[in-house]
Amino acid sequence: MEALVRSYGKGLTAVFAGLVALWIILMIVVPQVTMIDRAFTYQDRGGETAMLAIEIDRAYTKRFQLEQQVQRAQNAADAEPGASAPSVSAPSATPSIGAPAATTPSAGGLPQPSAGGAANQEIDVEALEAEIATLTAKIEELESQEDLSSGEAGMKATYSLKNFTTMSGIHFQIFVMTLLYAFCVTILSFLICYPVAFVIATTTNRNRLALMMLGLVIPYAINELLRIFSWIMILEKNGILNTFLNFIGIIDIDAGEGIRFVASNGAVFTVMVYAYVLFMVFPIYNTIDTLDKNQIEAARDLGASAWKIHTRVVIPHAKPGIAVGSIMTFMLSAGSIAVPEIVGRGLHPDWFSQLIYRRFFEADSWNQGSAYSLALLIACIVFIFATMAIFKVGIRDIAK
Incomplete structure (x- = not known):
């Protein structure tokens, strides 16, 4: 420090020291303190919030499957202009939102309808679109519940080693x-x-x-x-x-x-x-x-x-x-x-x-x-x- 004072004077040395201290505080001390605080702060994401997240995920999966069925039916109708009203084959039993759908993974990682079971019933596109609308409304309701539940979970954060x-x-x-x-x-x-x-x-x-x-x-x-x-x-x-x-x-x-x-x-x-x-x-x-x-x-x-x-x-x-x-x-x-x-x-x-x-x-x-x-x-x-x-x-x- 004495060498800096001799070289630059007290004014510039104070500026240099202040900038270094500011840099250390903003770039090292504050981020590290924040990281340590977060590391020891545990938020319980289980219980109701986790179950809601699972149900939302299943609803999105089911809606995606139905949208794919509608798309395939519409593509088939476009390919055959003289064909009757579009319809599509689907499983006889439609899984509920709260239960996992019978799916098999595709090459791209997205679920596709299972090939097993009685899959020869014809379902109208209008019925599929109505079910999609019902699922969309259900997803919105579940997401609003999840937001409230997540907010409550965030309020209960505690210091822990978990x-x-x-x-x-x-x-x-x-x-x-x-x-x-x-x-x-x-x-x-x-x-x-x-x-x-x-x-x-x-x-x-x-x-x-x-x-x-x-x-x-x-x-x-x-x-x-x-x-x-x-x-x-x-x-x-x-x-x-x-x-x-x-x-x-x-x-x-x-x-x-x-x-x-x-x-x-x-x-x-x-x-x-x-x-x-x-x-x-x-x-x-x-x-x-x-x-x-x-x-x-x-x-x-x-x-x-x-x-x-x-x-x-x-x-x-x-x-x-x-x-x-x-x-x-x-x-x-x-x-x-x-x-x-x-x-x-x-x-x-x-x-x-x-x-x-x-x-x-x-x-x-x-x-x-x-x-x-x-x-x-x-x-x-x-x-x-x-x-x-x-x-x-x-x-x-x-x-x-």
């Missing part, structure tokens, strides 16, 4: 596997980035150094989403990699032998390593660059092998950079939503970040989404302290 303890077994498994996936991405990033960082830090040719730096930085001038989609174009079944394998005769795309690389977490790991490579390379490079290169030469003169030079000289000196790179890569990987959501969506196991997204924006359960987010944040904080303990570095060492 948002955490009600996590299903499959969600907990995804949580643990996501941490393992992020750890794998971190290890892969280190194995790839350490040699690159060492070569860059020890090169004496300025032109080569400039070219290597440009090779690392230039791809990041492109938007992250575009880089992710470019990898999809490479790894998809009809992508560049399969085209190359087809060209050299390993597979035959025309015979359907293309390999869908995106249907595995390996593709997600690959894209993540590429997306976060700079966060591992530069911290390691910065620490190796401060190493006295005479120590490496002395180790070589004393007959040390390359393995011993790295394990006894370079890596011990680069521990703060490795720790920073590992922490940043792990946290970015564990919290990434773009890569697992875009790369082979539905073809590889889910990541916990996808579950958090669905809790917030699909299930409209912000409290449980906050609980999931807080659990992931705590896991990342534990990883940070574990990494610092393993590499025996402190906050000051990392700051350097």
Whole structure:
């Protein structure tokens, strides 16, 4: 602070300090406090509200089936202008709103009328439209009841650990596997980035150094989403990699032998390593660059092998950079939503970040989404302290 006062004066220093404090409060403190409050606030959505939601869903399903029957009857009438009044085959027993309709799932995920039972009775379109109108009125009545019930449920919100303890077994498994996936991405990033960082830090040719730096930085001038989609174009079944394998005769795309690389977490790991490579390379490079290169030469003169030079000289000196790179890569990987959501969506196991997204924006359960987010944040904080303990570095060492 004293250096800032000497450089900019008390007025500008106060402005800088105020802006930083405002940024910390608005962008870090307030969102985190809100998330913690929501995570421990439990809203009971069971009982009457849940039953109303089920009935509304069944009514919508039944209305959709009837609308499809009307549409098919009208299409049949249009196809045969001389035909009599349109009618359609339907099951003899019409399920009530409160009971599930006999349906079988279609390829698109929408329910279709069951093919079983006595399905030869003819029902007029007018009768179907009358039933649709009745269902519409019933849906409106049920939704108004649901609004009142939801309002009452919201008033009874209490502080509890239920948002955490009600996590299903499959969600907990995804949580643990996501941490393992992020750890794998971190290890892969280190194995790839350490040699690159060492070569860059020890090169004496300025032109080569400039070219290597440009090779690392230039791809990041492109938007992250575009880089992710470019990898999809490479790894998809009809992508560049399969085209190359087809060209050299390993597979035959025309015979359907293309390999869908995106249907595995390996593709997600690959894209993540590429997306976060700079966060591992530069911290390691910065620490190796401060190493006295005479120590490496002395180790070589004393007959040390390359393995011993790295394990006894370079890596011990680069521990703060490795720790920073590992922490940043792990946290970015564990919290990434773009890569697992875009790369082979539905073809590889889910990541916990996808579950958090669905809790917030699909299930409209912000409290449980906050609980999931807080659990992931705590896991990342534990990883940070574990990494610092393993590499025996402190906050000051990392700051350097």
